[in-house]
Amino acid sequence: MSHYDIYAIGNALVDSQYDVSEAQLLTAGVEKRHMTLIDSARRAELLSHVSGLPVHRTGGGSAGNTVVALAQLGGKAFYSCRVADDELGAFYAQDLLSHGVATNLTHTRAPEGQTGSCIVMVTPDAERSMSTFLGATADIDVTALHPHDIAKSKVYYMEGYLAASKTGLAAALKGRQIAREAGVALATTLSDMTMINFCRAGLDAMVGTAETGMVDYLFCNEEEAQVWCGFQDLTQICQQLSRQARVACLTRSAKGCIVIEGDQRTEVPAAQVKAIDTNGAGDMFAGAFLYAVTHGHSHLQAAWLANQCSGRVVSQVGNRLAQPAVNELKAAFEQQLLA
Numbered sequence: 001m002s003h004y005d006i007y008a009i010g011n012a013l014v015d016s017q018y019d020v021s022e023a024q025l026l027t028a029g030v031e032k033r034h035m036t037l038i039d040s041a042r043r044a045e046l047l048s049h050v051s052g053l054p055v056h057r058t059g060g061g062s063a064g065n066t067v068v069a070l071a072q073l074g075g076k077a078f079y080s081c082r083v084a085d086d087e088l089g090a091f092y093a094q095d096l097l098s099h100g101v102a103t104n105l106t107h108t109r110a111p112e113g114q115t116g117s118c119i120v121m122v123t124p125d126a127e128r129s130m131s132t133f134l135g136a137t138a139d140i141d142v143t144a145l146h147p148h149d150i151a152k153s154k155v156y157y158m159e160g161y162l163a164a165s166k167t168g169l170a171a172a173l174k175g176r177q178i179a180r181e182a183g184v185a186l187a188t189t190l191s192d193m194t195m196i197n198f199c200r201a202g203l204d205a206m207v208g209t210a211e212t213g214m215v216d217y218l219f220c221n222e223e224e225a226q227v228w229c230g231f232q233d234l235t236q237i238c239q240q241l242s243r244q245a246r247v248a249c250l251t252r253s254a255k256g257c258i259v260i261e262g263d264q265r266t267e268v269p270a271a272q273v274k275a276i277d278t279n280g281a282g283d284m285f286a287g288a289f290l291y292a293v294t295h296g297h298s299h300l301q302a303a304w305l306a307n308q309c310s311g312r313v314v315s316q317v318g319n320r321l322a323q324p325a326v327n328e329l330k331a332a333f334e335q336q337l338l339a
Helices: 022-028 040-049 062-072 087-098 135-139 147-151 160-164 166-181 193-198 200-207 222-229 234-242 281-293 299-314 323-338
Strands: 004-009 014-019 035-037 056-059 077-080 117-122 128-133 153-158 185-189 215-221 245-251 257-261 264-268
Touching: 004 062, 004 147, 004 166, 004 281, 014 087, 022 040, 022 117, 035 193, 040 117, 040 128, 056 062, 056 087, 062 077, 062 087, 062 153, 062 281, 062 323, 135 166, 147 153, 147 166, 153 166, 153 281, 160 166, 160 193, 160 200, 166 185, 166 200, 185 200, 185 281, 193 200, 193 222, 200 215, 215 222, 215 281, 222 234, 222 245, 234 245, 234 257, 245 281, 245 299, 257 299, 264 299, 281 299, 299 323
Parallel strands: 004 077, 004 153, 014 117, 035 128, 153 185, 185 215, 215 245
Antiparallel strands: 014 056, 117 128, 245 257, 257 264
8 A cells, every 4th residue: 555646855945936027037147948056145146136026935846846736636745855944944844734745854853054945037928937046955865765655655756956966866866766676656857958958967867777767757848858869850859758768748838748658659738828927837747647647547637637737837827726726627637537
């Protein structure tokens, strides 16, 4: 009997989101549409650029968003992460608990320091540009793992951003080994082009090989897939992804997604929405997809739900959905299953 549908490890970050103009983004010197790691001095500089603007603060971190999405849909999740003993750390831990996500944070004393945070700038075209100060999460290591809970989970999920941290990568890979030995399904996400360009070896280790076992579920968007595979041609990309994961989900914004499983490629249409803010869309997609597959639904049914949920996220401001919206989407999914 599995204790959790998903056991995830990732960075604990509190998101502070601001709506900015293209000119403000340029003046701040932030690279559009990508995630950039910053230090505390750069964080202070960026905060000065957005001083006085309305801010929307939420719990964040890619895998954190994914486990919350799964929990909101009714799944059981455990999240391994690291925060500091400060106000943001307390906020983050309480946010996980309020969503019913079990965490190692309730078993350990938080160290001194600063909890990780992410300044998210959203331009009028709905694109999000992220500047991430890792803080305490930069030092996440194997002590954050609960091996017994990993072994009793259905899916072990590794956040691709951990490839940027030596200790974080080591922890993710140790958990991967525990999961594989226990017969737990493996999942990961390519996260961002920055990770692919500068942390490729770590991502390669997460994705795996024939010897280490390839992942069961791989999540990426089309732009990430192009950089990862070194091709622009969609057919070539699908062929390569099919050799690296049992199931690969290639998201394509308004074009929906492609579910790749061996030689079979199936396009699943997107939800028809007007995009306002793309922050958290990929995280929501992974959470909804994994919720569905761990509850006995097919990969195509899971992709339908994931497209609907991620579509709702991009049609609002913020990286997560309110519970009533999730309930509405789940009800629509159940109706879809009966159709």
